[in-house]
Amino acid sequence: MSHAKTLGKLANGALKLQKCVLPATNHCRQASTSTNLKDVMEKIIPEKQKEVIEFRKKYGGAKVGEVTVDMMYGGMRGIRGLVTETSVLDPDEGIRFRGYSIPECQEKLPRAPGGEEPLPEGLFWLLLTGKIPTQEQVAAVTKEWNDRAGIPNHVITMLNNFPSKLHPMSQFSAAIAAMNSESKFAKAYAEGVHKSKYWELCYEDSMDLIAKLPTVAAIIYRNLYREGNPPDSIDKKKDWSWNYTSMLGFDDPKFVELMRLYLTIHTDHEGGNVSAHATHLVGSALSDPYLSFAAGMNGLAGPLHGLANQEVLVWTTKLQESLGGEVTDDQLRDFIWNTLKSGQVVPGYGHAVLRKTDPRYMCQREFALKHLPNDPLFKLVAQLYKVVPDILIEQGKAKNPWPNVDAHSGVLLQYYGLTEMNYYTVMFGVSRALGVLASLVWDRALGLPIERPKSFDTPGLKKLVGAS
Template identity: 75%
Template structure:
């Protein structure tokens, strides 16, 4: 499964501080855990919420940049470009240019990471408003609200359940080892002592790739097509036939399988529990639940899948759609805001531990052919 500093997702849901009246963990608590290894107190999480609120304002050149992007520029391209432009604010880049001692690198990286995490919801909300809300204002940050609550307010959503969903979403999508494309890209670029803004912008370009960050969109497209072809109230038998037709045509079932996990993704499970509590009668959720009973058995019967179980992407898009966020090309931006917590915590530790420049060995085509021939 997935563990954050040794804690499972259910343990994090239980132990991490929550908003007053809320039931889901605050992402601030997870970031504290990832950086320090300790479960934070409510007071420590409140401090972090207030600290991020203080650091959230965007410089005017980034606001101007966001407001002048063409509407046909993908949200992830806008996010990456805006993060790169925030590099003008880098404490680390300035200090490095002035010859700061390397023992101080991590402190400056920490300050940049804190600033970047604080500003990301403002950048992401501005992109959303410009593309989907006619450029309306994101409003002001409220220092009394947590990071997720401010984010949902800036997006224009006032439903308390949606804010709870966002707290859960931003927590569970934050980190998953260091080998996935976005985390590894951030580590690679950061190893060159590029500042956190440049490192994270590179990570977002990796996340924008369809094999990494677009899976939840593909799930929704497939579910919508399924409903269109066989109807909304479909029998298990018809569903099973549709799944087999998908597989026999050479396609995969989106939302099932994982490069690393070999059981049901715990991030799927906690989203399923959220849906069972808050939207048990939603037709799309009922379809996802029905697929959960059928798809793994079909994949096992087919015999090709190493992991026939659902992953995080099998559920997240359905929840966002239920609360009215239907703009699928924006979903990866939410993923990116969340992923900042994990990869930037890793970046702080990479500089604290003095990890060297990453330089993997390479092999020529001739050398590769000789290697293959020696093994044949």
């Protein structure tokens, strides 16, 4: 069977999976009918604390893996050394949020009235509680975020005075750090609050911060790309994604739906990626959630992490300009081979952990097939999906020849008119807040200590392994 036919079957299988409804189980029932997320957490946390204490008491000495010299020099790749409750990344299956795949989340999480994509508010509830929320519970989160969305005047002044040459991610990170003037955690810690209350204060800061991020991100966008015209105020009748889209200056209902999908699928990717790990690491020192998340955003700004979605679109656009119009598969293959022979890589292909097509790529592909099947840039991306994996397999260097999430997101944003590629990582950051801050709440709830792994110099490591 040809690779193209195999890809077609995989895509059809993914579409069927997305549409399926799993049988009802205890795992997906709501833990509570309460619409107050903090109240629900107060009931869940003691149970989880007890589970972890008993588990550590019985199995604390059990070995979970081994560390090799290559792992230590190779960026700790594959070392089992973190606990992250919110999501797990399987190399073959992809991401699962609290046990649910992306297609299952699309099927089960509440949607906006008339909408087809899940609301990020619902995923945040799931990440914190492990349970699928009701429509009423999601509506309560939306209301709470809308009520908490105001940002300090000193942050607005700072944003309005940044030079236009300052990268959007630098502005985003600086604004987040500056908002720690509002931190309930920092204030209470300075007053000597008991550590049993840490999670509640972390929760309050996280809810405040998530609520404020769309406004901060919109001010940055409008200052840089819309002549400084201020964004609209928060509309209490709109959900989180819809408000963000409106404040950016877009009103296409399909783009709002895309943003709901985008802000859902970029939230979390277990704990070892740079933005999640940086947030966890800085938070382990009991830095407040504002400072911890700012650290995560500095990591997300790197070209090997969140900035990759911008690099992919730059490369794809240059490819389109270079080849001009529609091209044959053979022409595209020649271009890809020449790219690889020149020592360059194909951006958006491969992943540090995944060994299959990223499910986040697939759900975006399905959105494009439904809403923009004839868009020239999407058609080129689809053609790359058909051609590139075979070439990378033939080359024999890539451990994973399949596309990741970055290979597709920029194309969708371009189609709906958000063409400013430097801004894309800010949108990624707005989404990533939900995952890393939910994780941070659980870090404090479980009382995880300051992170301090042991390091070696090369002579010490040689001695350790018996090298001459």
